[in-house]
Amino acid sequence: MKLQDRSVVITGSGSGIGRACAIEFAKAGASVVVADIDLNAAEETVKKINASGGKAFACQADVSNPASVASLVETTIKRFSKIDALINNAAIQINKTIADTSFEEWNKQMSVNVGGAFLCSKLFLPHLKTSKGSIVNMSSVNGFFVEPSCAGYCATKAAIIGLTKAMAIDHGHEGIRVNCICPGYIDAGLAEGYFQSQANPAQARAEAGKLHALWRIGRPEEVAQVAIFLASDDASFVTGSAYVVDGGFGSGLPPK
Template sequence: MRLHNKVAIITGGASGIGETSAQLFASEGAKVIIADIDQEKIDRLVQSIQSKGYQAHGMKCDVSNEFDVKQLMTTAVNSFTKIDILFNNAGTILPKKLQEITSDEWDNLFEINVKSMYLTIKYATDCLRNCKGSIINMASMTGVVGQQNNAAYSATKGAVIALTKAMAIDFAPYEVRVNSLSPAGVRTPLFENWLQKQENTEQAREAQDRSHLLGRTASSLEIANVALFLASDDSSFVTGENIVVDGGATIGYAAGPKPEWDHVQLKKISKSEV
């Protein structure tokens, strides 16, 4: 098992990519601490993981609140004595035009998406140094290429990528690795909620699928698998990197209009023709 006897904190860990990562990390031998703001989801996930014979602990935590983050780290150490992996997955979106965003909305987004990482890294530093641990920060392809009507979110994710690189430099002498993940579209509850707010949900879903060169959005497991790689010793010589997991969406920006996939024709292609 790739995470045998490792202790992993996953923020935003009770749904979406965080939930899938918690299940995956636990199945690979990690003792998982799930931090989230939804106690009901935390309890349900912890019970699910424990029912399979794995170790998990849950804690309600507002990752933008300094007191909560301090308590999270104390709980992790009290429960499992150490912290090997910090997966900063918690985050939210604000799909609005810049001129429509209030100052409070802007500040709140940065507190959840960026300040939270400052706090978790700050209060996990000593433990991570002792274990020569791994930090994984959830960024986004929008932090690489931007996105229409999503300026504030793009700004937070650009900040996450820059923070990751700076912390990788600072932590390198202690052999603590710091990397970020930048997905494109991922089928999560947050993504589905955004789709439901669009004028035509199915049309928006199809447009999102077509925006990826592979013609679809990702599953949460496809992102969690990359997080597992960064958490494990398989990536022992990888630090300061922003791993883009986007089905070709970012190079699609440079390529121009996205290809209109004819799914019917694609299904007719035989192996001999490939």
């Protein structure tokens, strides 16, 4: 198995893409720390993994809180003694223009989406140095291809691409690889939240599919497979990259 004897921490793995990553990483042989602010959701993910013979445990962690991330690091090392991969996936999405976004909302989104990746990366770095491990950050096509009424979110996803490239440069000589994934619309929590924020959610969902060349939105498992590739030795010469997993987002023109 590709990730046999590897241990991985996946933030925001109580639902959506993070949960799919946790399940698929466990199938690939990894021991998984299912970290989420919502402990019940994290435990639900762990149940699914354990039911199919995988190894995982749930840890409540708020990625925007330094003490909480420090405790996540401590628990991870106590349980698995090392970490080989960190998947910075947790995020929130506020669907507003800057005119409608309060300073509190801006700070909250920044501190979870960007601050969370900063804190987890910083505090797991000493252990990743030892294991010559890797980091996979979850960005979005919204990091470079913006859409209306989610300006703050787009800013956080662009910041994640910059953080990825900068960390890859700084830590490559230590044997640490840092990459990010830029998914298109994926059938998971944040896209669903966006559909629900629209006047006609069903129509918004159908229209979102047509923004992609493949004329559908993606499945969380399709993102998880790329995360597994990036965290595995198959990607041993891949660092500083922004992997687009978007079914051809932006090129979904109707056929003639």
